[in-house]
Amino acid sequence: MKTKAVRMYGTRDLRLEEFELPAIKDDEILVKIMSDSICMSTYKLVEQGKNHKRAPKNIDTNPIIIGHEFAGVIVEVGKKWQDQFKPGMKFAQQPALNYKGSLASPGYSYEFFGGACTYCIIPHEVMELGCLMEYKGESFFEASLGEPMSCIIGGYHGNYHTNKRNHDLKIDTKAGGDIIILGGCGPMGLGAVSYGLQLEENKPKRIVVTDINDDKIARAREVIPESVAAERGIELLYVNTAAMDDPVKGLMDITGGKGYDDVFVYVPVRQVAELGNKILAFDGCMNFFAGPTDSQFKAEVNLYEVHYTSQHIVGTTGGNNDDLIEANDLAARGRIEPAVMVTHVGGIDSIIDATLNLPKIPGGKKLTYTQFNMPLTAIEDFGKLGETDPLFKKLDEVCKKNRGLWSAEAERVLFEHFGVEA
Incomplete structure (x- = not known):
């Protein structure tokens, strides 16, 4: 062979x-x-x-x-x-x-x-x-894409919360809580939004997604509109922190001053990690998800808050078999x-x-x-190429009717064009 x-x-x-x-x-x-x-x-x-x-x-x-x-x-x-x-x-x-x-x-x-x-x-x-x-x-x-989605799912399952009655830990993001995904308008961040919106048992009240690029925020809104989240009973907000005079205050104000129960840091930038630490709620959990290339990457953490307000700092990388099984099942059923x-x-x-x-x-x-x-x-670019190429014209039509997203139908168009059989 x-x-x-x-x-x-x-x-x-x-x-x-x-x-x-x-x-x-x-x-x-x-x-x-x-x-x-x-x-x-x-x-x-x-x-x-x-x-x-x-x-x-x-x-x-x-x-x-x-x-x-x-x-x-x-x-x-x-x-x-x-x-x-x-x-x-x-x-x-x-x-x-x-x-x-x-x-x-x-x-x-x-x-x-x-x-x-x-x-x-x-x-x-x-x-x-x-x-x-x-x-x-x-x-x-x-x-x-099940593999990167499994990493995202592993991140959600890696968070945890506590209570003052005993030492039991509640794994996963907090039910009815506030989630923020810092630097979340890239591919992995958007995958995290898609996963967060389908949660049931620990369904959040609100998901806030930040970036510093208006074009990336505009695309994020196009592929995952706020209206989709509203239909599922979740408030979804996209925020450009670069446009805020005081990002800490601005983000805290969204929660009424409470802070975020689950913070995900999706870019390996010191200032972003420190921002995430500053906006944690009581018993909040910050997950440093982004993988830095610098083995000496550091950021300041407020250990006073860790001690007195039960804040948690974790990091996750990759997913396990169960995470991949969950990713494949949710994708096959159209849940993510x-x-x-x-x-x-x-x-x-x-x-x-x-x-x-x-x-x-x-x-x-x-x-x-x-x-x-x-x-x-x-x-x-499919639309422009489609002016002279029938393949891209068809792909453009298929993607446009699906909020600009790739799809199983678009995949079939490619396979048929190139004569590929599964």
């Missing part, structure tokens, strides 16, 4: 190559990759090359396939797993393996296992850990919209340039489909 894959040989050394995959072993599974969204973690990987903690030291001679936010269809199943998995089954996968203490993960560590390819081989440890899962949703891209993250779509030939230049490309998630070639294209 031949595969075409983007492989990493060293720092910023990515190559799109075609090569032969070995026959699968009895405890392996061969899969066809349909979609792979690009994560900032992959950019960090290629910047570090073999110095990255998950990358093998011999990638110059045994390159790895990049990409870990992927989904597709099972093609062939080794004997060990034939009672559990069948050819033709759609799958999603949890890349955070942690197998017997190893840091090895798809997209970072494996020669034949990653998402930026047409076909790959899933090794035994993935199934042994329960990290390969059947996906029953309509689209593939939502299963790809992972599409709010996506601003660009491309083919396998766009992956190298998109990955190497990821911080320079504006917008949200870059979604790629690996079974065909297509330039990385912003959804907002």
Whole structure:
């Protein structure tokens, strides 16, 4: 079986190559990759090359396939797993393996296992850990985005609150409380808004989303309007803190001076983290969600308030199997919209340039489909391109009727155009 894959040989050394995959072993599974969204973690990987903690030291001679936010269809199943998995089954996968203490993960560590390819081989440890899962949703891209959504869900489940009667902890965000997502108009922040709006048992009273860029706030309002939240009985507010004379006072005033029960910091900026600390309510929990690249990143925390007003500071990274199962289930049932993250779509030939230049490309998630070639294209550019290209004209029509969002229908349009069969 031949595969075409983007492989990493060293720092910023990515190559799109075609090569032969070995026959699968009895405890392996061969899969066809349909979609792979690009994560900032992959950019960090290629910047570090073999110095990255998950990358093998011999990638110059045994390159790895990049990409870990992927989904597709099972093609062939080794004997060990034939009672559990069948050819033709759609799958999603949890890349955070942690197998017997190893840091090895798809997209970072494996020669034949990653998402930026047409076909790959899933090794035994993935199934042994329960990290390969059947996906029953309509689209593939939502299963790809299950991984970042699982990180978001893990963040919500990582928060906790206490009471003065005993030492029991209440896990999750506070029911009937105020949530604020600082720096929340990027792709992950919007995913967090989408998840927060569907909460039931611990449904919040209000979600406030901040940014300092009016264009990003305008897009956020377009893809997740305040009216959608109102229909679910939740007040949703978008706030530009750069336009506030006193952001602390302005944000506190929204809550009537109480403060926020759950604060999520979605950008690794010291001033933002310190702002989050200052607006915590009694028994409030601040989750430092954003991952800094500086190992010495620091911010000031008011420990007086931690002591006397039961404030909590936590940090979460990644999601576990349960978080991914929840993400896939909610997406399949239409309870969350992972599409709010996506601003660009491309083919396998766009992956190298998109990955190497990821911080320079504006917008949200870059979604790629690996079974065909297509330039990385912003959804907002579909209309202009559609003046001369029938494909983009159709994609523009489909996206516009869905609040400018990518969708299962748009995915089908691409597959039909390029003659791709799942």
